[in-house]
Amino acid sequence: MDIFAQAYQWVNLKYLLEGLWVTVEVSVISILFSFIIGAIFGLLRYMKIKYLSMIVGFIVDIIRNLPLLLIIFFTYFGLPNVIGVRFNTLWATIIAMTVFESAMLAEIIRSGIMAVDSGQMEAARSNGLTYWQTMYHIILPQAVKKMIPPIVSQFISLVKDTSLATIIVLPELMFHAQVIYGQNTNFMIPMFLALAVLYFIVCYLLSVLAKFLDRRLSKA
């Protein structure tokens, strides 16, 4: 038990919380970016615009089917050779997460819209609404209900996946824990316990939010 008291002294806890802050920061920024890009790509793919939708669909399918870790490596080590600019670890992570999560979200958003019965669109159009009016007033409100639970679980994955950025030495939660038990291997178990608890709290809160939204939306 002594070990636990030593491992959880304030200096270490503060260091862990600083890591958690970076994790949250990266997650929130990536969630915002990827939601916007994902929504645009999802809609573009759904709308079946000649060539454009096909190209978007192709890109989305390729990215969705690659490991995020590969995309992180590529953004940090490969991309500078192509575009000549090197990102710091924070922005490399945010860019990689945004690229990957946008593709995942685009697919969720597209299939959410597709899940709305096509009769709805036909009925609204034949009642004189324009395509965009129908989209905005009829289709999207129904689609959003179906999308919210998978979108929130995707956000939970995103938070967990930020831990992969330890490999490019992003100073997030996982990396800070490794630094601490690297200095004293006796702190290994307390640190992994702390990691499990901290990630669990963040992700579990998100999943409670998802359930809450799901219940409210299905009542409405």
Next chain:
Amino acid sequence: MFDIFANYGGQLWSGFGYTLLSSLYALIGSLVVGTIFALFEISPNKVLRVIGHIYVEIFRNIPLLVIAMIFYIVVPQYIAKIDGFTAGTIGLTIYTSAFIAETVRAGIEGVPVGQMEAARSNGMSYGQSMIHIIMPQAIKIVVPPLGNQFINLVKNSSVLAFLAGFDLMYQGNVIASTTFRTTDTYFAVGLLYLIITLPMSYGMRYLEKKWSAERSED
């Protein structure tokens, strides 16, 4: 990119093999473990339900990397020596099984309650109704999302690169750091991942379309 294949093809394909192998072990393992915990979660026994629920919530909400690292560095220190490949595969199995448990549970609950009641009132036992009536219907609901879990599993197996698991990502990094040709190497690695994941992804989309059409015809 093609000369990376020409010069380091052996290394890449060996990584490809380890990625496939780890994914296959974890797939079988997580399917078994996940189904057991799904049955726990819907069991009439309250203790089992709580155990199932706790297992799923814990492992769904902790990063795979944390679980895998526990097996890679904590377990060898205190319990038993295991190599990176094994540690990673165990981590993958546990992590994925939590998601599979949720998918299977949702599938079983997607079968109307009347089916179970009808089977039971026709004299079948709980186990018999589960095997002959509920499961066959649940499978069609469950297979497309399970397929997506397996695609995630293959992608997630790249976590073995952290653990010296000799998988595709690991070999890719070795080649990238010896040749300094990062862009070409990562393209080659990406191509090999897509060979596994893209056909699965399109296959699942096809099944999903086919079976949901069948269901709405009924």
